[in-house]
Amino acid sequence: MSLILTHGYFIADDAIEQRIMRPYPPLGLLSISAWLDREGLDHHVVDATFLDVEGYLQRVRALRPRMLAFYVTLMTRRSVLRLIAALAGEGDGPVMVLGGPDVRHNAADYLQHGAHLLVVGEGEQTLADVARLSPEACRDPAALAAIPGLIHADAQGRPVFTGERQFVPELDELPEPARHRIDLQPYFQAWRGAHGQTSLNVSTQRGCPYKCAWCSRAVYGTSYRRRSPQQVVAELRTLVERYAPDQFWFVDDVFTINHNWLAGFAQALAAAGLRIRYECITRADRMNERVVQLLAQTGCSRVWIGAESGSQRILDAMKRQVRVEQVTAMIRAASQAGIQTGTFLMLGYPGETEADIVATERYLRQARPDLFTVTLAYPIRGTQFHDLVADQATAPPFDQGSDRDRRYPRTYGDAYYRHAVRLLTHTHAMTTAARPFGLRALVHRLAWCLSRLGMWWHRRATPQAA
Numbered sequence: 001m002s003l004i005l006t007h008g009y010f011i012a013d014d015a016i017e018q019r020i021m022r023p024y025p026p027l028g029l030l031s032i033s034a035w036l037d038r039e040g041l042d043h044h045v046v047d048a049t050f051l052d053v054e055g056y057l058q059r060v061r062a063l064r065p066r067m068l069a070f071y072v073t074l075m076t077r078r079s080v081l082r083l084i085a086a087l088a089g090e091g092d093g094p095v096m097v098l099g100g101p102d103v104r105h106n107a108a109d110y111l112q113h114g115a116h117l118l119v120v121g122e123g124e125q126t127l128a129d130v131a132r133l134s135p136e137a138c139r140d141p142a143a144l145a146a147i148p149g150l151i152h153a154d155a156q157g158r159p160v161f162t163g164e165r166q167f168v169p170e171l172d173e174l175p176e177p178a179r180h181r182i183d184l185q186p187y188f189q190a191w192r193g194a195h196g197q198t199s200l201n202v203s204t205q206r207g208c209p210y211k212c213a214w215c216s217r218a219v220y221g222t223s224y225r226r227r228s229p230q231q232v233v234a235e236l237r238t239l240v241e242r243y244a245p246d247q248f249w250f251v252d253d254v255f256t257i258n259h260n261w262l263a264g265f266a267q268a269l270a271a272a273g274l275r276i277r278y279e280c281i282t283r284a285d286r287m288n289e290r291v292v293q294l295l296a297q298t299g300c301s302r303v304w305i306g307a308e309s310g311s312q313r314i315l316d317a318m319k320r321q322v323r324v325e326q327v328t329a330m331i332r333a334a335s336q337a338g339i340q341t342g343t344f345l346m347l348g349y350p351g352e353t354e355a356d357i358v359a360t361e362r363y364l365r366q367a368r369p370d371l372f373t374v375t376l377a378y379p380i381r382g383t384q385f386h387d388l389v390a391d392q393a394t395a396p397p398f399d400q401g402s403d404r405d406r407r408y409p410r411t412y413g414d415a416y417y418r419h420a421v422r423l424l425t426h427t428h429a430m431t432t433a434a435r436p437f438g439l440r441a442l443v444h445r446l447a448w449c450l451s452r453l454g455m456w457w458h459r460r461a462t463p464q465a466a
């Protein structure tokens with residue numbers, strides 16, 4: 001009878017990822033696994049990513065779990081709930097524990113759908129305490145009350161929170177994620193097949209002190225902690241020696257938030273004689289010319305700079321605390337330093353009108369990032385954005401969808417935004433075309449005109465917004 005750390009992400013079911021094919025190991029689970037190892041707590045890690053559901057269920061059942069601990073995000077919610085239903089068994093089945101960003105603000109729903117315990121926030125210490133409990137103690141409110149960071153149900157099924165768990169004060173105390181516990185070869189094969197190179201994810205920071213209105217900070221709140229540059233470089237060196245990845249992906253929320261840290265990282269890499277290539281995400285207001293130089297010097301090959309909108313009015317409504325000109329300037333500066341650039345865009349935020357979308361398009365033309373992604377805004381529970389539209393929003397039943405399916409009255413109808421997304425795609429293709437007057441650029445120009453026409457047409461169909 002064992003404890004299993006696992007998740008509900010099956011890459012075969014993810015049509016978008018099939019196209020992108022940039023899979024990464026579940027870092028949070030592997031970090032918890034390493035912590036349990038250090039505490040001498042026996043467990044298994046079952047990585048669902050490259051399995052099919054049948055193969056996954058067989059593997060889990062063969063381990064005869066007494067406790068199943070799932071990582072869950074809004075994207076894997078439905079899958080995890082199905083796995084719980086399939087694995088619950090008769091009578092005293094395994095204790096179902098859930099952790100990750102989706103549990104804090106959906107506690108009552110998860111408890112009603114088969115979860116016994118929810119780990120809120122950082123998982124290492126809390127799950128270690130839970131792992132030490134007997135199955136009977138997992139159902140005993142008095143035993144659970146002694147473990148901060150947990151939510152369980154009272155006799156009426158209502159959530160009971162045992163209180164916030166203090167974060168691990170020094171991230172250097174965390175052991176290196178237990179990557180050896182899962183098979184990394186399918187990840188590398190997928191990467192090689194799609195991109196001819198491999199990549200591994202690494203975390204150097206936890207938390208973000210900013211308060212963007214749509215961003216979920218259910219795990220780390222507005223805290224900010226960072227590992228020492230020396231410890232990060234030691235982990236990178238181990239990974240290079242063990243797996244020789246072609247590049248790294250720093251999963252940190254704002255990689256350049258602390259300029260002294262970045263300078264220390266550059267020094268530590270140089271002192272270790274380590275040359276790496278990496279990709280990261282950051283904010284334009286935490287960049288300047290020197291930061292761009294440090295990024296280039298430390299091997300940053302691609303930087304994603306959050307934009308979300310090219311309209312200052314919408315950025316302010318989102319509480320992004322950044323100016324459009326800063327984002328444009330930093331994308332240009334990074335490009336000039338030879339770093340590939342990417343930017344994230346969001347359409348349909350409350351209050352956004354066509355004038356704002358036109359401003360976003362203008363930003364895309366002026367900044368000319370190499371890559372961009374565009375998302376239709378959706379309110380995640382626990383965010384200010386969610387609270388703003390909660391009164392008017394409708395959502396499918398909890399186990400049938402996710403926050404992405406939550407509907408609220410956007411300025412225009414769905415068809416309008418489909419054209420607006422295409423408009424941005426064609427704008428980007430036109431402005432980054434190698435030959436601005438070549439056939440490809442011309443085709444995009446024509447398609448751009450059709451998208452604009454489509455926007456106009458569907459705007460007319462939304463009388464209140466026209």
Ligand code: B12
Binds near residue numbers: 005075127207214
């Ligand atoms: C990297 C990342 C990605 C990468 C994923 C690649 C990868 N695997 O590395 C990419 C860019 C692809 C991505 C995509 C998306 N992401 Co993302 N992503 C992140 C990010 C920035 C870091 C995740 C990470 O590795 N953290 C480091 C580890 C150490 O932390 P952790 O995973 O949170 O684990 C800790 C706790 O959660 C807990 N825990 C974790 N697992 C478990 C398990 C158990 C049993 C327990 C008890 C506890 C526990 O303990 C861990 C250690 O303390 C987070 C934000 C963040 N800062 O965490 C968002 C985040 C997870 N993503 C989010 C979202 C919304 C998305 C997208 C839906 C965005 C979109 N396109 O609309 C997509 C969905 C993709 C998909 N198919 O699932 C949200 C999730 C919100 C929610 N309520 O579920 C987050 C929180 C961002 C945000 N602030 O809003 N993402």
Ligand code: SF4
Binds near residue numbers: 253283
């Ligand atoms: S969007 Fe980025 S900068 Fe804003 S709060 Fe979230 S992690 Fe922080």
